[in-house]
Amino acid sequence: MNEQKKKNKTRAVLIVIGVLFVVVMLVLPLISVVANSLKEGLQYYFEALNTEYVHSALRVTLLATVISVAVNTFFGIMAAWLITKFSFPGKQILATLIDIPFSISPVIAGLAFVMTFGRLGWAYPVIDGINRLFGTDVRVVFALPGVVLATIFVTFPFVSRELIPVMNAEGNAEEEAAALMGARGFRIFRKITFPQIKWALMYGIILCTARALGEFGAVNALSKTRGQTFTLPLEIDALYLSGSADSITAAFAVSSVLVILAVLVLILRNILEFRAKKTGEKEL
Numbered sequence: 001m002n003e004q005k006k007k008n009k010t011r012a013v014l015i016v017i018g019v020l021f022v023v024v025m026l027v028l029p030l031i032s033v034v035a036n037s038l039k040e041g042l043q044y045y046f047e048a049l050n051t052e053y054v055h056s057a058l059r060v061t062l063l064a065t066v067i068s069v070a071v072n073t074f075f076g077i078m079a080a081w082l083i084t085k086f087s088f089p090g091k092q093i094l095a096t097l098i099d100i101p102f103s104i105s106p107v108i109a110g111l112a113f114v115m116t117f118g119r120l121g122w123a124y125p126v127i128d129g130i131n132r133l134f135g136t137d138v139r140v141v142f143a144l145p146g147v148v149l150a151t152i153f154v155t156f157p158f159v160s161r162e163l164i165p166v167m168n169a170e171g172n173a174e175e176e177a178a179a180l181m182g183a184r185g186f187r188i189f190r191k192i193t194f195p196q197i198k199w200a201l202m203y204g205i206i207l208c209t210a211r212a213l214g215e216f217g218a219v220n221a222l223s224k225t226r227g228q229t230f231t232l233p234l235e236i237d238a239l240y241l242s243g244s245a246d247s248i249t250a251a252f253a254v255s256s257v258l259v260i261l262a263v264l265v266l267i268l269r270n271i272l273e274f275r276a277k278k279t280g281e282k283e284l
Contacts, residue, residue, distance in 0.1 A: 030259055033252055033255045033256055033259055034256050034259060036249065036252035037249070037252040037253040037255065037256040039249055039252075040246075040249050044246075044249065044253075045253050045256075048249065048250035048253035048254065049253055049254065049257065052227060053226060053227050053230070053235055053238075054232075054235060054254055056227045056228065056230065057230045057231055057232045057234065057235035057254075058232060058257070060144065060147060060228075060229060060230065060231050061213060061231040061232045061233075063144070063148070064144075064147050064148050064151040064212060064219075064231065065151065065209060065212040065213055067148050067151075067152070068148065068151040068152040068155050068208070068212045069155070069205060069208050069209055069212060071152050072152060072155050072156055072158065072159050072160075072208055073159050073201070073204075073205055073208070075156075075159075075160070076158070076159025076160035076161075076162075076163060076201075076204060077159070077160075077163065077201070079094070079098060079160045080159075080160045080163035080164045080167055080197075081167070081189070081193070082094075083095055083160075083164060084163075084164055084167035084168050084172075085167070085172055085175065095164075098156065098157050098160055098161070099157055099161075100156075100157075101153055101154050101155075101156045101157055102157060105217065106150075106153075106154050106215065106216070106217030106218035106219075107217040107218065107220070107221055109150065109153050109154065109217075109218045109221075110150050110217060110218035110219065110220065110221025110222050111221050113140070113141065113146060113149055113150060113153075113218075113221070113222055114141050114221060114222065117140035117141050117146065118141045121141075123140075127139070127140065140222075141222055142222065142223065142224045142225065142229065143229060144228075144229055146222035146223065146229075147219050147222055147223050147229050147231065149222070150215070150218035150219045150221070150222050151212050151215055151218070151219065153218060154211060154212075154215050154217075154218050155208045155211045155212050155215075158204050158207040158208040158211060159201065159204035159205060159207075159208055160204075161204070162200045162201070162203050162204030162207065163197050163200050163201060163204060165200075166196065166197050166200040167193070167196075167197060170193075170196045170197075174192050175188050175192055175193065178191070178192055199272060199273075199275070199276035202272050203269065203272060203273070203276075206265055206268060206269045206272070209265060210262060210265045213232070213258060213261055213262070213265075214233060214258060214262070215231070215233065216231075216233040216234065216237070219231050219233070219234060220234060220237075226238055232254060232257065232258055233258070235254055236251050236254050236255050236258075237251075239251035239254060
C-alpha cells in the first residue's frame, strides 16, 4: 500500500513539473505573442498584416516551404528505401551525411552557400558563364534560389529520418517475395512499401513543413532584400528591430500568423497520429 502511495505521489509530482514546464516555456510565450499582436485593436492588427512587405514575405515563405517539402519528400523516400532495402559500400556514410543539418548551425549552412555561390565561390564562374551564354540574370546568393536552397538544407533529414526506422522494422520479406513473383520496383513500392510507411511519411512531411515555415538563420545569410526575398521570420525581425512601438506591435501581429500556422500543423499532426493509431488497432 505504501509503495502504491509513493508511486502515485511521484506520478503527481512529475505531472505538475511537466505541466508547469509546458505552460511556462510554451503556452505563456505564445499567448503573449497573440495578446501583444492585438494590443492596438483588430483594425491595426489587420492593417499590420495588409502590407506589401508582409504579403511578399508570406509568398516567399510558402514558396520556399512547398519546394523544400517536395524536394525533401522525394529524396527522403529514395534515401530511406535505399538505406533500408539494399546493401552497398558507403551505406553508413550516407546515413550519417543525412544527419548533417541536425549538427550544423543554420547560420553556418547559409554562409557555406554564400561561399559556394557568391562572388568568391567556386560555382560563381559557372553561373556567370551561363548568364553570359543565355543572356540571363540567374543569381543564387541574395535571391530567391538561395532562400529555397537554405530551406531545403535545414529540412533535409526530417522525412528520411521518420521513414528509416519504420522501413527497418517492416523488413524486406514481403518485397523479396513480390520480386520473386515477378513484380517490378515501382509496383512493389506502390503496393507493399508505401502502405506500410504512409503515416510515417505524412508525419515527416508535417515536421518538414513546420521547420521550413520557421527557418531564420540559414535564410538570413542568403536573403538581404526586404519585400523580395524576406521570409516571415525575417520580416518579423526587421519590424521588431526598427524600434518604434507601432512596428513592434506589427512584428507581434506577423508573429501571430506563424503561431496560427504552427497550431494548424500541430492539429494536423495529431489527427494523423490518431488515424494511424486507429488504423493499427483495426489491423490487429
